[in-house]
Amino acid sequence: MKKFGMSLCSPLALLLLIAAVPIHAQVTYPAVVPGVELQFPRDEGAHPAYRIEWWYVTGWVQDDTGAPLGLQVTFFRVRPGLGESNPSRFAARQVLFGHAAVAEPRHGKLRHAERSAREGFDLAFAREGRVDVRLDDWSLRAEGDDYRAIVAGDDFSMQLELEPTQPPLLQGVRGYSRKGPSPDQASYYYS
Numbered sequence: 561m562k563k564f565g566m567s568l569c570s571p572l573a574l575l576l577l578i579a580a581v582p583i584h585a586q587v588t589y590p591a592v593v594p595g596v597e598l599q600f601p602r603d604e605g606a607h608p609a610y611r612i613e614w615w616y617v618t619g620w621v622q623d624d625t626g627a628p629l630g631l632q633v634t635f636f637r638v639r640p641g642l643g644e645s646n647p648s649r650f651a652a653r654q655v656l657f658g659h660a661a662v663a664e665p666r667h668g669k670l671r672h673a674e675r676s677a678r679e680g681f682d683l684a685f686a687r688e689g690r691v692d693v694r695l696d697d698w699s700l701r702a703e704g705d706d707y708r709a710i711v712a713g714d715d716f717s718m719q720l721e722l723e724p725t726q727p728p729l730l731q732g733v734r735g736y737s738r739k740g741p742s743p744d745q746a747s748y749y750y751s
Contacts, residue, residue, distance in 0.1 A: 587641030592746045594736040600728055601702065603748070606686035606693075608654060612638050613686075615693055615700055617709055617722060630663030631718060633709045635693040635700055637679075637686040654679035656686060658695045660711040660718065673713025 589611045607613055616634040623629055636657040643651035656679055661672040675695045677684035686693045691702040700709045707722040728750045731737045737749040 598735045604691045605689040632661045652678035656684045671716045
């Protein structure tokens, strides 16, 4: 599932902090407007002009003993609007965050891990045109018609091979999803 645009929904406290702090940069983010036709697989990739977007996978699997495990993997890309004219390759023009969790209902445990980094040096990126997100040794990427996610925490690791069972489902009105009464409180959203 994926959202991009001007909406905000994140379990990461740091991401909330970045989004909540007034930014005094002079940057204009593209408007999220109704009537834009989402095209796949192109729109599965990053849209770096927008302020925020994310890619996530949730689901249930079974461990080797047949016990259920809940899982979640999310990657966020944020354009903070700072350093955009700075020629340094170290400028944080795009920042990436990752969050992963494994729920073990049998044991009442939730294991989780987080990562963050500025985009650059081919260590952290969100590519345009197709799902291809990397954050150090974590990744989510399209491989042909399927997807692969690799993440690891201190006490868990996941290597997921995901196979679509249906075409993308556009949320809201053909992918335009209102989040509030103001027209700028919207995102493009599909599952």
